[in-house]
């Protein structure tokens with residue numbers, strides 16, 4: 001069954017696409033144009049009542065929240081493609097820990113930078129320099145902890161690539177590519193080496209190529 005992924009070149013859907021590529025799962029992108037407000041259409045809201053992308057449909061199974069979708073496929077296809085959850089319960093615990101850190105500590109400041117640097121004018125409100133400054137300071141503190149962790153461990157959960165690293169790809173790509181904040185990664189030696197490693201994975205290159213194609 002080909003998995004339908006509702007979204008397109010947006011960051012959170014890319015998180016799911018990278019996971020599906022790593023797990024060698026076939027998918028079809030159903031474009032949802034956020035700038036046209038298609039994510040607020042009644043039909044779409046029946047799939048995702050909060051009006052956000054991504055949503056997946058796998059036969060008659062529907063799921064939203066990108067990190068939940070990743071966990072579902074990483075578990076469902078555990079023995080296919082890249083192992084993304086670790087091999088022991090202790091490794092799984094560390095994968096879950098760093099997935100939560102990404103969602104609760106890393107994502108909020110980066111998302112504010114995306115909104116205020118990239119989207120503000122398109123969404124019709126003034127970008128707030130104070131929010132940008134505060135978000136950058138918050139993110140810097142988070143990345144300092146990453147630097148310490150990655151000075152001892154090749155990847156966040158251990159010496160293996162996992163969902164925890166993968167989950168960082170889309171918004172870290174924003175940081176280095178279109179927010180003008182690449183220095184936040186490059187100024188931290190171990191974070192920089194980690195970013196070079198995970199962003200050079202064939203799965204991520206394929207997802208970025210899809211984005212180019214979509215444009």
Ligand SMILES: N[C@@H](CCC(=O)N[C@@H](CS(=O)(=O)O)C(=O)NCC(=O)O)C(=O)O
Nearest residue numbers: 010011012013051052053054065066067
């Ligand atoms: N927690 C959700 C967040 C999804 C989300 O924020 N999606 C954004 C697109 S992106 O910023 O992730 O690329 C969206 O639909 N935004 C439209 C809206 O919130 O109205 C997830 O991880 O799936």
